[in-house]
Amino acid sequence: MSIEVRNIHKHFGKFHALQDVNLHVQTGELVALLGPSGSGKTTLLRIIAGLEVADSGTVLFHGEDATDRHVRERQVGFVFQHYALFRHMTVFENVAFGLRVRKGKAKPLEGYIRARVSELLDLVQLGWLADRYPSQLSGGQRQRVALARALAVEPRVLLLDEPFGALDAKVRKELRRWLRRLQDDLRITSVFVTHDQEEALEVADRVVVMNEGKIEQVGAPDDVYDRPASRFVYNFLGDVNLFHGRVHQGQAQLGGLEVEVPEHNGTLDTAAVAFVRPHDVDVARYRSGGPTIEATVRHVKALGPRVRLYLERTEEGAEIEAELSRERFEELALAEGEKVYVSLRKLRVFVEDSLSAA
Amino acid sequence: MRAPDPLGREGAPRVALDGGVARFSGCWTIGRVGGVERELARLEWPRDRPLILDASRVTALDTAGAWLLESTRRALARSRHEVSVAGLRPDHEALVAMIRARVADRAESVRARSKGALARVGELAARSIRQLLGILGFVGESAFAATAVLRHPRRLRWRPVLHNIESAGFRALPITGLLSFLMGVVIAYQGATQLERYGANIFVADLVGLAMLRELSPLLTAIIVAGRSGSAYAAQIGTMKVTEEIDALRTVGIAPFDLLVLPKLIALTIALPLLVVYADALAVMGGMMMAKTSLGVGYADFLDRFEHAIDLPDYLVGIGKAPVFAAIIAVVGCYQGFQVSGDAESVGRQTTVSVVQSIFLVIVADAAFSVAFSYLGI
Numbered sequence: 001m002s003i004e005v006r007n008i009h010k011h012f013g014k015f016h017a018l019q020d021v022n023l024h025v026q027t028g029e030l031v032a033l034l035g036p037s038g039s040g041k042t043t044l045l046r047i048i049a050g051l052e053v054a055d056s057g058t059v060l061f062h063g064e065d066a067t068d069r070h071v072r073e074r075q076v077g078f079v080f081q082h083y084a085l086f087r088h089m090t091v092f093e094n095v096a097f098g099l100r101v102r103k104g105k106a107k108p109l110e111g112y113i114r115a116r117v118s119e120l121l122d123l124v125q126l127g128w129l130a131d132r133y134p135s136q137l138s139g140g141q142r143q144r145v146a147l148a149r150a151l152a153v154e155p156r157v158l159l160l161d162e163p164f165g166a167l168d169a170k171v172r173k174e175l176r177r178w179l180r181r182l183q184d185d186l187r188i189t190s191v192f193v194t195h196d197q198e199e200a201l202e203v204a205d206r207v208v209v210m211n212e213g214k215i216e217q218v219g220a221p222d223d224v225y226d227r228p229a230s231r232f233v234y235n236f237l238g239d240v241n242l243f244h245g246r247v248h249q250g251q252a253q254l255g256g257l258e259v260e261v262p263e264h265n266g267t268l269d270t271a272a273v274a275f276v277r278p279h280d281v282d283v284a285r286y287r288s289g290g291p292t293i294e295a296t297v298r299h300v301k302a303l304g305p306r307v308r309l310y311l312e313r314t315e316e317g318a319e320i321e322a323e324l325s326r327e328r329f330e331e332l333a334l335a336e337g338e339k340v341y342v343s344l345r346k347l348r349v350f351v352e353d354s355l356s357a358a
Numbered sequence: 359m360r361a362p363d364p365l366g367r368e369g370a371p372r373v374a375l376d377g378g379v380a381r382f383s384g385c386w387t388i389g390r391v392g393g394v395e396r397e398l399a400r401l402e403w404p405r406d407r408p409l410i411l412d413a414s415r416v417t418a419l420d421t422a423g424a425w426l427l428e429s430t431r432r433a434l435a436r437s438r439h440e441v442s443v444a445g446l447r448p449d450h451e452a453l454v455a456m457i458r459a460r461v462a463d464r465a466e467s468v469r470a471r472s473k474g475a476l477a478r479v480g481e482l483a484a485r486s487i488r489q490l491l492g493i494l495g496f497v498g499e500s501a502f503a504a505t506a507v508l509r510h511p512r513r514l515r516w517r518p519v520l521h522n523i524e525s526a527g528f529r530a531l532p533i534t535g536l537l538s539f540l541m542g543v544v545i546a547y548q549g550a551t552q553l554e555r556y557g558a559n560i561f562v563a564d565l566v567g568l569a570m571l572r573e574l575s576p577l578l579t580a581i582i583v584a585g586r587s588g589s590a591y592a593a594q595i596g597t598m599k600v601t602e603e604i605d606a607l608r609t610v611g612i613a614p615f616d617l618l619v620l621p622k623l624i625a626l627t628i629a630l631p632l633l634v635v636y637a638d639a640l641a642v643m644g645g646m647m648m649a650k651t652s653l654g655v656g657y658a659d660f661l662d663r664f665e666h667a668i669d670l671p672d673y674l675v676g677i678g679k680a681p682v683f684a685a686i687i688a689v690v691g692c693y694q695g696f697q698v699s700g701d702a703e704s705v706g707r708q709t710t711v712s713v714v715q716s717i718f719l720v721i722v723a724d725a726a727f728s729v730a731f732s733y734l735g736i
Binding site: 046049050051071072076077078080081082083084085086087097098101102103149150153242244316317318 | 369417418447448449513601602603605606608609610611612613
């Protein structure tokens with residue numbers, strides 16, 4: 001089932017949490033809402049679920065207006081950040097609860113409930129824990145129970161609010177691969193909220209980057225990462241170095257560095273900022289042919305297979321972060337305090353008017 | 359100051375005053391800015407010309423440095439200097455702007471705190487009215503849900519009702535019984551010293567009977583239940599709200615009101631009158647025992663007098679108040695539970711509020727009953 005959100009506005013007191021948000025989620029798609037805290041992503045998710053009411057705008061499920069439909073009637077499965085399992089019920093009862101509470105004709109037979117719950121617990125690989133209570137489970141297990149509970153009511157849409165936010169890094173990685181596989185098998189339209197860009201890029205079919213109540217960019221993970229639409233998106237999806245300068249007729253002057261920027265051919269003498277990812281910064285001991293920046297190595301930090309260098313520009317003292325592979329670093333054999341030449345493999349220049357728009 | 363420092367302390371923050379221009383240089387960061395703060399305090403700022411704080415040679419700036427820069431500017435502006443900051447790099451500019459906004463914020467909140475007495479009274483009144491409207495709304499919702507259930511009794515969830523009767527009623531028997539018994543003892547003892555003086559020993563039965571059955575026993579029971587169950591309701595619902603279980607219920611397809619409020623309301627309106635009956639009995643027993651030991655009134659004499667002293671209406675008046683008290687306790691407890699927002703601290707706060715409010719409202723209601731009964735002559 002597809003979800004469409006049109007012109008949603010939401011205020012909390014004076015705070016404008018969502019400003020004219022429009023979004024379309026295709027049937028069977030897994031979409032990530034990505035943004036810093038306070039960007040309105042959870043609010044948007046709760047409005048889709050019907051847990052929160054928008055000030056204005058419409059929510060459509062499968063093309064039908066569902067704005068005034070009650071949560072109950074929207075048939076959504078919701079997974080909460082802190083699991084929200086019912087503490088006084090066993091794992092089995094938690095999952096069965098949504099089926100048990102149905103009244104009248106909709107109430108399924110006990111045999112069906114048992115079969116359905118066991119099937120779901122097997123799906124989340126927790127069949128052996130059916131008789132335990134939530135407090136006896138680990139965080140990762142609890143979240144899987146919560147997912148099983150959400151799936152029990154046969155939702156047409158699955159909504160996940162920072163599902164892995166409270167888990168440790170390793171479990172989180174495991175669970176997100178598992179979620180991806182589950183989504184591939186079940187093909188339920190899913191929306192999940194996260195502030196972890198890695199998670200969003202790894203799991204989702206499409207990523208929706210949000211900031212200050214607005215959608216900054218919607219696109220496939222590669223798209224969003226390689227072709228960020230705005231300065232914010234660039235900044236948010238991974239670390240970034242900034243170079244301030246000016247652009248004139250396709251030439252960018254970035255503090256001693258001159259670069260061709262054909263996409264800004266028509267720009268006349270405008271202030272600009274260049275964004276460079278640390279892994280697009282190359283470091284050499286000697287000046288090579290292309291344009292380079294002189295810098296001093298301030299710190300060296302090894303992060304597993306990568307080595308991160310914190311460099312200080314000789315000219316203006318600004319910091320540059322560079323990320324090298326361990327082999328490259330060993331080849332260079334750099335020590336703190338040494339002078340190096342920095343070249344930029346790939347950079348993206350935003351001129352002033354797009355800065356103010358961002 | 360631009361020349362490399364001969365001591366090798368490259369990048370140490372410096373300030374040099376040259377006419378009206380203060381040139382700042384070096385790394386204005388938290389580890390290093392302390393020295394320059396003292397240096398700034400010693401500077402003699404000229405009065406006869408506009409001052410310029412030139413930050414163009416600041417190589418690094420963090421919030422500590424930005425704060426120092428900004429507070430220097432503010433201090434100068436306060437002492438009637440004409441002062442401006444120049445030469446900040448764009449990223450430093452942003453940092454200073456942020457600090458400026460924060461400092462302004464704080465000044466604002468200090469101003470907000472020192473409001474006049476009148477404003478505070480007004481705010482308190484407005485808050486109380488909001489609270490009252492909130493509770494009234496909740497009462498309306500409860501009534502609406504309750505009538506819906508009365509029309510379709512099969513829709514009610516009986517299991518939680520029974521569970522609540524057990525926890526709020528049955529489990530409260532020992533404490534209610536003990537306290538009522540002691541209350542009977544206390545009343546009889548207080549009466550005994552007075553009655554003995556007039557030789558009116560036998561009237562202890564009137565005293566204990568009327569005081570306990572009409573007034574004290576329902577009130578005492580309601581207060582115990584407010585402390586035991588009202589707080590538990592607020593804490594339970596509040597915790598469920600914090601852990602998002604309430605939202606989880608809604609997504610699973612259950613109205614939290616039907617599952618969490620109605621059963622409690624119904625259970626307590628059933629349990630509290632029963633508790634009062636039990637408390638009445640124990641209180642009379644306590645009084646009887648005290649009458650025998652301190653006044654020498656035998657059990658048979660006591661009960662004989664008791665039958666004449668107490669009419670059925672006296673007894674029913676006491677029990678009749680109980681459902682009203684029960685409704686107050688359940689509604690206030692649940693309402694405060696739903697008022698919890700955000701963190702665990704809020705659960706504790708609302709729980710306390712629920713107990714205070716429900717006891718307050720119970721006593722107010724009791725007073726209202728007394729006025730009404732005396733007017734009606736019951």
